[in-house]
Amino acid sequence: MLSFGIIIFAVNKAIDYYSFITIEKQMMEKADLSELSFREVLAQHRSSSGEPQTKEIVRLALEKLKASGKEVRIYDSSKQLLGLAVDGIIINDGKPHIFEKNIEKALSGSYAYTVTDDHLLYFTTPIQNQFYENAYVYEFVEDISYFYAIMDQIRYVLFAGAGGFIVLITLASLWIARNTTKPIKVLLDATQSFSKQEFRRVHLNRKDELGMLAEGLDQMGQQLHNYIQYQKQFVSNVSHELKTPLSAIRGFSQYLYEGENENEELQKIYAHLLQESDRLTRLINELLLLSRFDKTGSSELEVEKTEMNALIQQVATNMEAKAKEKEISITVKQVDGEPSDENLTKVYANVNPMLISHAIANLMDNAIKYSGRHSKIEVQMEHTSSEVIVKIGDQGIGIAGDEMERVQERFYRAKNASTANGSGLGLSICKEIVERFNGYIDVESELGQGTTVTIVLPRA
Numbered sequence: 031m032l033s034f035g036i037i038i039f040a041v042n043k044a045i046d047y048y049s050f051i052t053i054e055k056q057m058m059e060k061a062d063l064s065e066l067s068f069r070e071v072l073a074q075h076r077s078s079s080g081e082p083q084t085k086e087i088v089r090l091a092l093e094k095l096k097a098s099g100k101e102v103r104i105y106d107s108s109k110q111l112l113g114l115a116v117d118g119i120i121i122n123d124g125k126p127h128i129f130e131k132n133i134e135k136a137l138s139g140s141y142a143y144t145v146t147d148d149h150l151l152y153f154t155t156p157i158q159n160q161f162y163e164n165a166y167v168y169e170f171v172e173d174i175s176y177f178y179a180i181m182d183q184i185r186y187v188l189f190a191g192a193g194g195f196i197v198l199i200t201l202a203s204l205w206i207a208r209n210t211t212k213p214i215k216v217l218l219d220a221t222q223s224f225s226k227q228e229f230r231r232v233h234l235n236r237k238d239e240l241g242m243l244a245e246g247l248d249q250m251g252q253q254l255h256n257y258i259q260y261q262k263q264f265v266s267n268v269s270h271e272l273k274t275p276l277s278a279i280r281g282f283s284q285y286l287y288e289g290e291n292e293n294e295e296l297q298k299i300y301a302h303l304l305q306e307s308d309r310l311t312r313l314i315n316e317l318l319l320l321s322r323f324d325k326t327g328s329s330e331l332e333v334e335k336t337e338m339n340a341l342i343q344q345v346a347t348n349m350e351a352k353a354k355e356k357e358i359s360i361t362v363k364q365v366d367g368e369p370s371d372e373n374l375t376k377v378y379a380n381v382n383p384m385l386i387s388h389a390i391a392n393l394m395d396n397a398i399k400y401s402g403r404h405s406k407i408e409v410q411m412e413h414t415s416s417e418v419i420v421k422i423g424d425q426g427i428g429i430a431g432d433e434m435e436r437v438q439e440r441f442y443r444a445k446n447a448s449t450a451n452g453s454g455l456g457l458s459i460c461k462e463i464v465e466r467f468n469g470y471i472d473v474e475s476e477l478g479q480g481t482t483v484t485i486v487l488p489r490a
Contacts, residue, residue, distance in 0.1 A: 034199070038192045045184060053151075053177055058141060060098065061155035064168055067094050068157045088113040091168075092120050099170030100150070101126065107165055109133050129154075136167045149175040213240045220247055229255035273314055280307035333467070335490050336383045337376050338418050339364045339411060345387050346409055349394045356403050360394070363410045377413045378490040381467045386487075389460040390420065393483050396457070397424035399450035400481070418489050423482040429475040437473060446477075460485075 071091045075083055088104050095102050096115035103126065104113040114124040129152055135142035136154040143153040151174050157166035213234045220232045229251045234244040287300035346362045353360050379386075397407045405425040412419040429437055429444050436442045438461045441454040460483075461471050469487035 034192070034196060038188065042185060042188065045188075046181065049177070049181060053174060054143070057143065057151065057153045057172065060170070061141065061153060061168070064095055064098050064170065065155055065157055067091075068166070068168055070094075072157075072159060084112070089120075095168070095170075096120060100173050101169075101171035103169040103171075105133055105167040105169065107137060107163075107167075109137070109167075112166075132169070133167050136169075137164050139164060145174070149173065149178055210240075213244070217244060217247060220244075220251070224251055224254065272310075273318075276307065276310055276314065280304065280311065283307050332382055333380050334383065335378050336381050336386070338379055338420070338487075339375075339377060341383060341387060342390060342409060342411055342420060345390045345394065349391060349398065352395070353398050353407065356398060356401070358398055358401055358403070358405055358407060360407045360409065363408065375413075377411070377418055379418045379467070379487045380490045381487065385463045386467070389463040389485070390422070392456045392460050393422045393485075396483075397422055397426065397481070400424065400447070401426035413489060416489055418487045420485040420487075421482055422485075423480060425480040428477040428479050428481055429473070430477050434473060434475065438471065457483075 068091050071087055071094060074090075075087050084106075091104060092102060092113045092115050097118045100117060102113075102115040103111060106112055109130060111126075111128065114121045114126060116124065129144050132142040132144055132152060132154045136156045139156055141153070141155055143151055145151050151172045152169060153172065154167055154169040156164040157168050159165040213236065216234065217232070217240070220230070223230060224247075232244050232248040232251060234241045236244070283300060283304040287297065287304050290297045290300055342364065343362055346360050350360055394407065394409070401407065401424045407425075408421075408423045410421040410423070412421070427446050430446070433444050437444060438457050440458045442458075443454040447454075457471075457473075464471050464485055464487065467487055469485060472484040472486065473481065474484070475481035
């Protein structure tokens with residue numbers, strides 16, 4: 031629209047310019063004809079140039095040219111007005127407004143003109159005698175208000191057409207934009223759903239490139255959905271199949287470990303075998319839990335209004351024994367005081383108590399595993415009018431900045447996580463649990479300084 035406005039402005043100026051050039055050419059042609067008539071009068075009186083003869087020349091010239099303009103004037107070389115005719119009538123004692131600069135320019139041999147505010151054009155041209163001297167100046171006045179009226183009409187048509195064209199272009203642009211951005215928004219929503227593993231059909235009733243893109247995206251979504259479902263089913267099946275033989279292996283390992291009292295080397299081997307069996311058992315249990323999440327919708331989980339202060343204190347109490355093995359202290363800072371206070375503010379959330387306890391316990395377990403001896407773990411409970419916030423901070427090994435985005439992925443372990451046993455599923459399980467109750471997890475960490483994991487849940 032800005033470009034179109036500039037074009038309209040330029041066209042308007044061009045119309046003014048070229049139209050006035052046309053008027054100027056017409057006036058010059060008229061001046062040439064008037065000069066020719068004047069020179070005919072001069073040719074008839076080439077005797078002497080005395081005053082009587084000059085008056086006679088002016089009189090005859092006015093008689094011949096008085097009808098050539100609204101006003102007709104004749105000046106001599108000293109810029110004195112010699113004759114005047116108004117509306118075809120010769121005026122002897124008239125005192126019109128004189129543009130001396132026009133007369134000076136005409137005496138120098140050039141055309142000159144001035145346009146007044148009331149749209150009168152004063153056009154002057156030199157008249158030469160037989161010696162090719164600029165002896166006289168001929169001036170006629172034209173009323174060119176008709177020209178401005180025509181220009182106003184042209185401008186009206188131009189601007190009216192431009193306004194209509196702008197409205198048309200605007201409506202067309204809105205229609206094109208709507209029909210272009212709407213399918214793009216559909217495709218964008220589909221990609222965002224795919225990123226959350228929420229696959230749905232994508233269809234656009236179009237035959238252009240956007241339609242082809244939607245068809246390709248739909249096929250990709252179906253293939254990803256089938257692949258992920260197959261992968262989840264495979265993990266679930268393998269976990270179930272491994273559970274029974276692994277239980278047998280653990281039982282035999284326990285029997286061998288407890289029955290070996292003579293050979294310390296064998297006892298260490300049996301202890302290691304028992305430890306690895308326990309690790310595989312935990313891994314299989316975690317895989318089965320994830321499989322349960324994959325098959326169960328949020329609406330199928332048992333949810334109840336749970337008091338979060340008491341739940342956090344209970345989990346922390348259960349984790350104290352493990353923390354004491356590494357001489358780690360767990361401090362719980364709850365809302366508005368200690369748990370024993372009668373005035374303790376009760377903060378509720380609609381969750382499954384067992385699953386949320388598992389998530390918080392898993393985070394505390396990570397804090398213990400990746401913290402050094404004699405360190406501290408702080409569990410802090412906060413709340414707003416709409417949220418319940420649980421922060422679990424440790425003084426452990428921390429996580430590198432370039433790994434922060436991936437630590438919540440399944441099976442991903444940080445590069446420095448080899449200091450403790452783990453499957454890489456703990457944090458992803460916590461994420462799955464919290465998201466099932468419309469919450470989210472945030473991780474803040476600095477390498478070598480510790481990690482703070484924040485659980486945010488909607489307040490009941």
